[in-house]
Amino acid sequence: MRMHNADENCGIAQAALVLGDWWNVLVLREVARGHVRFDALAAEIGLSRKVLTERLGRLVAHGVLRRSLYQRRPVRHEYLLTDAGAALVPLLVAMQDWGDRWVLGDGSLTAAAAEDGAEHARVRALAGSRVPEDLLLPGVSGPEPVVAPDAAATVLFAYPGTGIDWGAIPGAAGCTLENRLFRDAWPDFLRAGVKVRGISTQLVHEQQEFARAEEIPYPLLSDADHRLAAALRLPSFRGADRLRHKRLILVVDAGRTVRHTLFPVTDIPHAVEESLRLATDCARTP
Template sequence: MRKSELANAECGIAQALGVLRDWRTFLVLRDIAGGTTRFDALQRGLGVSRRVLTERLATLVEHDVLHRRFYSRHPPRADYLLTPKGEALLPILIALQDWGTRHVMDDGSLTATAEPASAEAQRVRHLVGRRLPDVLLTRHDGRPERLHTPDSSLVLFFIPGAFAPGDAEPPSGWEDIPGARGCTVESTTYATSHADFAAAGARVYGVSTQAPEQLTAFVAHARLPFPLLSDEHGRLAAGLLLPTFRAGGVDRFKRLSLLVDANAVVCSVQFPIRDPAGSVAEMLDLVRQMSRAGAGK
């Protein structure tokens, strides 16, 4: 064992970097979390050599960060999927995304929104045409929910925090964070319009990074006729590189909404959202337009 290895034997950061190695590995994990799981597709997207990608994937499999699921034995071809150990790295990807957006691409200010012309807003707009990663989230009532369904479109509205009076309080300074306020207004406006969304063939879900039990009281308080989903482990946030900010020691979604068709493809986005209530009416118009277009085929 080298002296440097002995010196770092008790340092978790050094040991983690011994597995993750360099920046390319983080990009490999980013793309796999987003649903690009096959070797050729990963190589095209990352623009690295076959040798480099082979080495990175082999190391991650060796350390049980990824596992291979073979879809062909002759010749051998596999999907590379995150293990539970690999999924534990998702909060690190989210933190890197947030840090890069806030401190490298911006001036370091804490915000729950973005400027329409910002790189972050452009990244969200590029979600149009992307498939949702096939992830399992947990509803506010503890039941699992898989978003992929072939029978209807989806409206996913992402909120920074859902707080029921007397049950949970917003973090200190919440009122001063641009874009943080408005979750109750947005949620109850969706509740009022829920029947109209259903008539147009769309299911509505609210999504938060809060734990399911923290969402239960809010659903009861706001009398929501639709589920709130918890992405507390960052599966959807990391898979779609959704914009987040950190407040009260928790990574939280910046307010945005996605319209997803029956093939699980994002067909419209709303971000930034400056008028939470008004965004619901705009989304309903988008859903109706998509429904009419589908009926005309």
Template structure:
């Protein structure tokens, strides 16, 4: 890969671009975050030449963004995995995706939802049949992703929260899932809520609301980046647009709900779906 001599040694942006180098590199990191970790699979996914992909993978390993984990000795074959340094690029990927969804594919408005015909909706519905990376499940699982929920005695929603289309309704959604948790359990399905909030915020809300299931923090945006889930930014934090996934015990996605305009009704719809599949 051709190296460019960088002028400003003190500029973090310039030095970072010296590692990333071009848009192909971001796409390589994107696909590896999504669980595409082997050379042949990456080449099929990206449509790159073998030479170009070999050069980029070697450069990312050299820079400590990726490391190679052998899965075959004869012939020698490796998985390419993100290092902690590489995982540090995931928020950058989310920021790029969010900017593209809002300003390139969208009309520039700040929203916590999307049109049914949007590129975001098409991307989410395209997840059916894909495995959720780095997530182990023992049974059928509903994963409902929500923008943010807060305990009454904790710092509240960001300023202007109620003015963001689709942002309100997180408490209602969680309480509706809680009220019907026994019905999901009877169908052999467990429930997990997911947000980019801090673990302590989620624990406080779950305790106050008496939720009979855990809330998971994706504060490091590994799930968001791995699945390319739609997000929006409010009060300096990337937050999920409301959506729900139904995954089987192999963590393969079998049903999606997005966009969700009626949080309570979406719970009933997902329960009916769970009863037919689990």
């Protein structure tokens, strides 16, 4: 790529040089989703082996991916994000948010979603997919697995954030109510062998203050680095100076497979009750 001399000191131009074209962006998107082996990448993106090999080589050369040997005969590698590559994940989520709002949507700022829209279709398509095994998120007690390893099922509920005046943003209010309802239903979840995880892009200390004040018994995990959002392509919106999760609920089985999705969540009490019912059935089904 030929660059003007003035671009040598421009961070935007230099970042564009690394990203190169839309195939590179899609490769990074898939690696962030947990598709780290060559055949999986080729299948998800639809690239020829020759072109994919070229793109992976360039991203490794630029230092955003690294090769990790997982098989010696024949030699095969996984492609993992470096620290520089992980730093691009929030950019990918921001691009998704922009595309959802301004290309696939009508430009409205909303924490809700149309049931016939692209975000709804993307969340619905999560059923049958797996949450990446090595995905840990910061919690009050340190990094924790998104899916509880000792549970028959896990309910993940993503929410915009507590203690925030959302003003006129449709669908954003109700996070404290949602947490209180999950808190009150917590004994029923435990009896069913189900664990609960509340996830937002708030910082750990913000979640800790809320959990202490509201006596929240389940972990609140921080996706401030957008790793879960990128892995599952979760819908988001920008509010209170940060990208926020739109409210949704996932029921995940012991094998980390998403069994049920609830989105958009408009009736919060009903959604909490429905997640308990679905998770209980999931825990009973081998």
